Amino acid sequence: MTTKEAEPNEKEQQYTFKAEIKQVLDILVHSLYKERDIFLRELISNASDALTRLRFEMLTNHKVVDPEAELAIHLSVEKPEEGTEGDSWLVIRDSGIGLTATEMRQNLGTIAQSGAREFLQKMRDNNGQQESVGDVIGQFGVGFYSVFMVADEVRVVSRSYKPQANAAVWISDGGETYRIDTAVKEDRGTEIRIKLRTDAQEFADEWKLKEIIRKHSDFVGYPIYVGEDQVNQQQSLWRKQPTEVETEAYNSFYQQMTLDFDPPLSTIHFSSDAPLN
Numbered sequence: 001m002t003t004k005e006a007e008p009n010e011k012e013q014q015y016t017f018k019a020e021i022k023q024v025l026d027i028l029v030h031s032l033y034k035e036r037d038i039f040l041r042e043l044i045s046n047a048s049d050a051l052t053r054l055r056f057e058m059l060t061n062h063k064v065v066d067p068e069a070e071l072a073i074h075l076s077v078e079k080p081e082e083g084t085e086g087d088s089w090l091v092i093r094d095s096g097i098g099l100t101a102t103e104m105r106q107n108l109g110t111i112a113q114s115g116a117r118e119f120l121q122k123m124r125d126n127n128g129q130q131e132s133v134g135d136v137i138g139q140f141g142v143g144f145y146s147v148f149m150v151a152d153e154v155r156v157v158s159r160s161y162k163p164q165a166n167a168a169v170w171i172s173d174g175g176e177t178y179r180i181d182t183a184v185k186e187d188r189g190t191e192i193r194i195k196l197r198t199d200a201q202e203f204a205d206e207w208k209l210k211e212i213i214r215k216h217s218d219f220v221g222y223p224i225y226v227g228e229d230q231v232n233q234q235q236s237l238w239r240k241q242p243t244e245v246e247t248e249a250y251n252s253f254y255q256q257m258t259l260d261f262d263p264p265l266s267t268i269h270f271s272s273d274a275p276l277n
Helices: 019-029 038-057 101-108 113-126 133-139 143-149 198-204 206-216 247-258
Strands: 003-005 013-016 073-078 089-094 151-159 168-172 177-185 189-196 224-226
Touching (some): 038 089, 073 206, 089 198, 101 151, 189 198, 198 206, 206 224, 206 247
Antiparallel strands (some): 073 089, 089 189, 151 168
16 A cells, blocks of 8 residues: 655645634634544544445446455554654545545535534533533534544545546645645545644554444444454344343444433343244
């Protein structure tokens, strides 16, 4: 896999976020919420969506980049050597449908006005306390931007599934502007490179990443790797016997399906050897 950002040139374009997005980013960049790990849930959810879109595209279109590539999500960490100074980066990579430069501007440079306004109103009503910020972020289509709760800078390098499409890179520090430039990327999909804030260095710990994935993304339908290790179990709860499932697994599944971070009031696991009518 080769990913390389192009050198700045005349093709690089700088854009200004719309007013509603600036307000969303300001809330997230300066947030002190304890639930910052939900950013990983949101990015993995986006990666899963990209893989699903690619899978459906390939049902009727076999002229795609890397048709044999595994549909998977990979996380890795880049840290300075011990005793040296430098930045820590968290890298999240998928082999999904990918983005062109135009799609980056459409999908990463804008939020539906209704969604942004509803999010802002909800946060004002909530005052960051009455309702989980993770619940609010998941409701209004602003999930990608939750990355700025932990990031000094975000770089999204992507290559579309379309064979003739060029790779592109989207760069933002969560301020008022973002940049889009050409890039060199041989394989299909999207790579998100997150320069971690000094107060978010715990997310450069592979053990911490695995813990978050098991908590929030254990039932994502594609393998999720941290380094060389597959972390999520993928197998659906309803394919297991009730005696094989622990309470924490039921709670995790419920939370992922409902975005309600309280445990369910009760759980019923029904199984039958005979078909039901």
